[in-house]
Amino acid sequence: MSDRPRRRIPEATVERLPEYLRILSELDDDLDHISSEQLADLAGVNAAKVRKDLSYLGSYGTRGVGYEVAYLVFQVRRELGLTHDWPVIIVGAGNLGQALANYAGFVDRGFPVAGIVDVDPAKIGSVIGGVRVRHVDELATLVRSRKVSIGVVATPPGAAQDAADLLVGAGVTSILNFAPTVLSVPRDVSVRKVDLAVELQILGFHEQRRSVPSLSIVLDADSSRTASA
């Protein structure tokens, strides 16, 4: 037992499950059941989506009643692989690296910081979020001794690829990249990228559109391609 069919879970669903989990975890203890509609409201999505997402995990709801919160939390956690903690190592103890190391949300949600490394001698030895900053040379040792499989790149752009290479060399198989750089890694290593400026640029795009209600928008059908002489 203990292994259900393990259907493939759509990526879009995977990206929403952590949010459901967070919401469910924060619910009052006296609420023992929740409907797809309530959960949908809290998550800012629609109820059908919640039901479809949860249905990929199995049929854990009860018609006419809803989902038992505690059980659902357990199932979502299991599906996400949160039955145990995943220690992470942070490369780069600059502003962002420090903020991340101090961020309680990491450890709270199962991702304790197993180490922080940097190249700057001035930073080495200082303690951030309860963890002492080490020299980057100790990276591989740390990764192996603490059984780290997830690395966080919080270096300046120029050092990001080197950081990634070190992580991969040490055996890390997932990387969260905060540097505005495309990392090249072996095919079997997962990378997710968070580029803070990109997020603003996307918002800026919509801002700009909003402020030009003047013309067009209506010429959408697009039959002839504006020949430019």
Add this chain to the structure above:
Amino acid sequence: MSDRPRRRIPEATVERLPEYLRILSELDDDLDHISSEQLADLAGVNAAKVRKDLSYLGSYGTRGVGYEVAYLVFQVRRELGLTHDWPVIIVGAGNLGQALANYAGFVDRGFPVAGIVDVDPAKIGSVIGGVRVRHVDELATLVRSRKVSIGVVATPPGAAQDAADLLVGAGVTSILNFAPTVLSVPRDVSVRKVDLAVELQILGFHEQRRSVPSLSIVLDADSSRTASA
């Protein structure tokens, strides 16, 4: 001129344009043209996607030659609304707010920090990234005087909705939310959310999947000898 037909640009494309722009901006000056394939390699996507994305901006390439870098940069910048800067205001001067205020990538890419506010008297008055931290009561004044339309929420989760309400009340129409909280805002306000722990959870999901090659999946071509039990 200056107003092309303004076709609708797919959201997926909008999310990639900033990346193309960053790459193009960082190219050597002596490279005056670039092909969709070169750009695709640099961006880690495939060439057809690059061409289709760029085609939404208009036909700015030349067959047999590629895209003229300088012109393309100009067009992408224009499409993204980066013909002028977009000042942002940061709410919350904790670890994350400080890291963001210090992050050079913001101002470099057209998003100067017009202000940082907090409620904590101990933080008010300190200078971060060249900007003085003000009391949150001054938020509305700042937003109006600096013509800010984008706000960044970097508060603890409990204060995030209040921060959003203040921002909206002051006239901000786009919000970048770093707090692990669903914000409710009027329909005409855009919100993007970055949840650092969620990113790790998504990586954790794939990690976990990878570490269970035990059964299924392998039932492929010749001689499926992997029968477990």
Add this chain to the structure above:
DNA sequence: CCGAGTTCGTGAATGTGTGCACAAGCGCGT
């Protein structure tokens, strides 16, 4: 001016995600 070699732009095919709408299942009151 022509043919070979490139590279764009885009129609069409495929793959992925969303949302409606409804049958099936459950609990409760009578």
Add this chain to the structure above:
DNA sequence: ACGCGCTTGTGCACACATTCACGAACTCGG
């Protein structure tokens, strides 16, 4: 035991995104 109200689980249609594949348009050498 039965019917009613509620809520799940999912088939289906549609929308959106990705990728292929190929004609069109350009450069360059001879």
